[in-house]
Amino acid sequence: MTAQTQNNGVRGSKxxxxxxxxxxxxxxxxxxxxxxxxxQGAEVAVGYGGDQARAEAFLGELRQQFPDGTFSAHQGNVAKAAEGRATIDAVVAEHGRLDILVNNAGITRDRTVLKMEDEDWDDVIQVNLSGTFYMAQAALKHMLERGTGRIVNVSSIIGEMGNFGQANYAASKSGLFGLTKTLAREAIFHLQRAGKLNDDSIGVTVNTVTPGYVNTEMVEAVPEKVLDKIKGNIPMARLAHPEEIARVVHFLCADKSSYITGQIWGVNGGMDM
Ligand SMILES: NC(=O)c1ccc[n+]([C@@H]2O[C@H](COP(=O)([O-])OP(=O)(O)OC[C@H]3O[C@@H](n4cnc5c(N)ncnc54)[C@H](OP(=O)(O)O)[C@@H]3O)[C@@H](O)[C@H]2O)c1
Incomplete structure (x- = not known):
């Protein structure tokens, strides 16, 4: 955690x-x-793929930082439709409802197109794109019943620009743009048909954020020479802090962000100007 977010557990109410x-x-x-x-005051469930120790440690940190908060962790492979649905069901069973889904789980398997194995392609598409679809489909059903909800997908600037050695990743991340806009349209259609939309509705919105390069373990795998070159192409001349991406996500999740849907939000230090 950076100094930007250390707030001694003081919580907003958004x-x-x-x-x-x-x-x-x-x-x-x-x-x-x-x-x-x-x-911002939400009860938070965190999903993870396999690293249980990491999940428990993080849960402990959350509970320590927000002693009055309610938190849970859920193991499940988003790439498997049944596991994704089971995670949504488990969260609803434990917390009583689901208002916000952030599809953030993602992987890379970098190779140039000529060297890419079928498995590299399939794994990345399955986690990053199909996983987002399975989770969103299950969450949407629940949100449409309630008439309110927020889905935010985490794409990448690579989905907009492509990148050497990342055909699978770029395709999975640009696939999220079409998925986001279609989910957003269908959510409005179903709410309208059910008479659940009026001028003051919070509604069900679906948006995507596209981070540039962010200082995380995913980027630690990039060789330093390559990273220096990347920084040279970022107008802000540095990587993003994870909190700078999170800020846009919680903004989109607020009830008052009700007129923003089907949008792609760049958070990239000006990289795509
Ligand atoms: N880092 C960047 O520069 C950057 C830039 C743009 C976009 N993004 C996107 O931002 C998102 C997060 O990136 P990050 O760098 O924070 O990633 P990270 O540090 O590698 O963390 C990935 C998280 O996803 C989980 N996960 C991976 N595969 C999963 C699966 N099949 N089912 C369920 N959970 C799974 C991991 O769980 P375990 O710990 O259990 O494995 C972990 O919690 C990704 O979608 C990434 O593509 C990252």
Missing amino acids: LAGRVALVTGGTRGIGAAIARSLAE
Whole structure:
């Protein structure tokens, strides 16, 4: 955690009474998102793939930072439809509802197109794109019943620009743009048909954030020489702090962000100007 977010457990109220699930919420950007939603008063469930020790440690940190908060951790592979649905069900069973889903879990398997194995392609598409679909589909059903909800997907600037050695990752992340806009349209359609939309509705919105390069373990794998070159291409001349991505996510999750849907939010230090 950086100095930016150390607030001694003082909580805002923008998300009081809301229940949020953050996939891949136990480290990196997802952990910063979980913390920022908690800072705004939400109950937070964090999903993770396999690292239970990490999940428990992070849960302990959240409970220490926000002693009056309610938190839980849920293991499940988002790439498997049944496990994704079971995670949504478990969160609803434990917290009584689900208001916010942040699809943040993601992986990379970098190779140039000529060297890429079928498995590298399939794994990345399955976690980053199909996983987001499975989770969003299950959450949407629940949110439409209630008539309110927020889904935020975590894409990447690579989905907008492409990148050498990342055909699988870039395709999975740009796939999220079409998925986001379609989910957003269908959510409005279903709410309208059910008579659950009026001028003051909080509604069900679906948006995507596209971080640039963020200081996390995912980027630690990038060789220093390459990283220096990357920084040279960022107008802000530095990587993002995870909290700078989280800030946009919690803004989009607020009830008052009700007129923002189907949008792609760049948080990239000006990289795509
Ligand atoms: N870092 C960047 O510079 C950057 C830039 C743009 C976009 N992004 C995107 O931001 C998101 C988070 O990135 P990060 O750097 O914070 O990642 P990270 O540090 O590698 O953390 C990934 C998280 O996702 C979970 N996860 C991975 N595969 C999973 C699966 N199949 N099912 C369930 N959970 C799974 C991991 O759980 P375990 O700990 O159990 O493995 C972990 O909690 C990703 O979608 C990434 O593509 C990152």
